[in-house]
Amino acid sequence: MEVDFLLIGQGLAGTALSHRILESGQRVMVFDLPEANKSSRVAAGLYNPVTGKKMVRTWLADQLFPEIEPFYSALEQLLDKTFLMKRPIYRPFLTVEEQNEWMGHSGDPFIQPFFEKIYTQPLFEEVQNPFGGILLKNSGYLDINTLLDAYAAYLLEKDCLRQEHLKEDELRFEKEGVFYQDIKAEAIIYCNGLGALESNFFKELPFAPVKGEILDLDQDFHPDAIINRGVFRISLPNGLKRVGSTYSWHDLDTGPTERAKKEILEKLDKLVNVSVPKVIAHKFGIRPATKDRKPFLGKHPAKERVYIFNGFGAKGVSLVPYFSKVMLELLIQGKEPQKEVNIMRCM
Structure with a gap:
C-alpha cells in the first residue's frame, strides 16, 4: 500500500x-x-477566547478563533454527528474595579469580537456574581x-x-x-x-506533562451558558454538570485524587450557590503540554x-x-x- x-x-x-x-x-x-x-x-473540550485569572485574550485569538467553529462544523457534516456545542461563557467579576476595567474595554476593537455583553448587575441568582460579569461569545465546548x-x-x-x-x-x-x-x-x-x-x-523534547482532573456532577441549576471563574461548569445534554479542571505537575501516576476532587468542589462552592452536588464520575488525563x-x-x-x-x-x-x-x-x-x-x- x-x-x-x-x-x-x-x-x-x-x-x-x-x-x-x-x-x-x-x-x-x-x-x-x-x-x-x-x-x-x-x-x-472548552474553547474560550478570554482566559486566566486576569481575563486576557487568549494567545493568537485573531488567528485561532475564526477557524474553530467552521472546522468542527464541517467535520459534523462529514460524519453526520453533533459534537460542537456552541455556548456563551459567563465570567463573573470578582471586584468592582474589575467591572470598571472591563467597562472601559467595551469599545476596544481588540476585545469586542469576543464578548456579547457586560453586566454590572448579577445575571444569575444562582451564581456568586454581585458585581455582574462578562458574557463571552465565539465560545463553547467539543464533545471530543x-x-x-x-x-x-x-x-x-x-x-x-x-x-x-x-x-x-x-x-x-x-x-x-x-x-x-x-x-x-x-x-x-x-x-x-x-x-x-x-x-x-x-x-x-521539552514536554512538561500536566495532569488534569474533572468531575461529572448531579446538581441543580442548568444554564445554557458555561459558568467559568476558578473552575468551569458546563451543563451537559444528559443533565449532569462537568466541572474542572485541575493542573498538577507532580502526581502524574496516581490516578484520580481526593485532593483534586476537594479542590474542584471547594472552587465550585465559591462559584454557585445551589444544592450540594453528587459526584457521578471523576476522571483524569495527562496533557501533552510543553515547557513554553x-x-x-x-x-x-x-x-x-x-x-x-x-x-x-x-x-x-x-x-x-x-x-x-x-x-x-x-x-x-x-x-x-x-x-x-x-x-x-x-x-
Missing part, C-alpha cells in the same frame, strides 16, 4: 491533521490505539469522544486506520520513502501526545521524512484547527511554521 503520510495517533491532533491531509487529496494511514488517547478523551469515535469509524471505512501499535524499530528509511510492513509512505508524522517521548526521534506552553510543529532537523504535530496541552480544541492548516502547508508546500511553534526552537 502506498500513501503520502503515515500518522501516529488519532487523538484530537491526529484527527484534525489527518482530515486536513485527506481533504487536500493526499493519502494517509493512521496508526492508533484508542485507549492511548486518554488526554483527549477526558478533556472537557463523539468526534474521535465517529472519525475512527470514517477512517476504518476508508481503509485509512489501523488500530494497532506502530513499532518504530520496524520502520525503514530509504531513498524512495518510509517503509513499514506492507506500507510505503513519503513521510511519518508523530501526533501521539506524550507517546512521542518514547520515540528515538523526539525523546529529548507552545505546540511542537515541524520536520526533524536530522532525520529525513520525520515530522511532529504535538504538544497542544489543555487548549488543543482551540489550537488544532488553525495549526493543522499551518502543518499542512509545511507538508505540502514546505512552508515552515512560525518560530514560536516550530520544532527547531527545541532541537
Whole structure:
C-alpha cells in the first residue's frame, strides 16, 4: 500500500491533521490505539477566547478563533454527528474595579469580537456574581469522544486506520520513502501526545506533562451558558454538570485524587450557590503540554521524512484547527511554521 503520510495517533491532533491531509487529496494511514488517547478523551473540550485569572485574550485569538467553529462544523457534516456545542461563557467579576476595567474595554476593537455583553448587575441568582460579569461569545465546548469515535469509524471505512501499535524499530528509511510492513509512505508524522517521548526521534523534547482532573456532577441549576471563574461548569445534554479542571505537575501516576476532587468542589462552592452536588464520575488525563506552553510543529532537523504535530496541552480544541492548516502547508508546500511553534526552537 502506498500513501503520502503515515500518522501516529488519532487523538484530537491526529484527527484534525489527518482530515486536513485527506481533504487536500493526499493519502494517509493512521496508526492508533484508542485507549492511548486518554488526554483527549477526558478533556472537557472548552474553547474560550478570554482566559486566566486576569481575563486576557487568549494567545493568537485573531488567528485561532475564526477557524474553530467552521472546522468542527464541517467535520459534523462529514460524519453526520453533533459534537460542537456552541455556548456563551459567563465570567463573573470578582471586584468592582474589575467591572470598571472591563467597562472601559467595551469599545476596544481588540476585545469586542469576543464578548456579547457586560453586566454590572448579577445575571444569575444562582451564581456568586454581585458585581455582574462578562458574557463571552465565539465560545463553547467539543464533545471530543463523539468526534474521535465517529472519525475512527470514517477512517476504518476508508481503509485509512489501523488500530494497532506502530513499532518504530520496524520502520525503514530509504531513498524512495518510509517503509513499514506492507506500507510505503513519503513521510511519518508523530501526533501521539506524550507517546512521542518514547520515540528515538523526539525523546529529548521539552514536554512538561500536566495532569488534569474533572468531575461529572448531579446538581441543580442548568444554564445554557458555561459558568467559568476558578473552575468551569458546563451543563451537559444528559443533565449532569462537568466541572474542572485541575493542573498538577507532580502526581502524574496516581490516578484520580481526593485532593483534586476537594479542590474542584471547594472552587465550585465559591462559584454557585445551589444544592450540594453528587459526584457521578471523576476522571483524569495527562496533557501533552510543553515547557513554553507552545505546540511542537515541524520536520526533524536530522532525520529525513520525520515530522511532529504535538504538544497542544489543555487548549488543543482551540489550537488544532488553525495549526493543522499551518502543518499542512509545511507538508505540502514546505512552508515552515512560525518560530514560536516550530520544532527547531527545541532541537
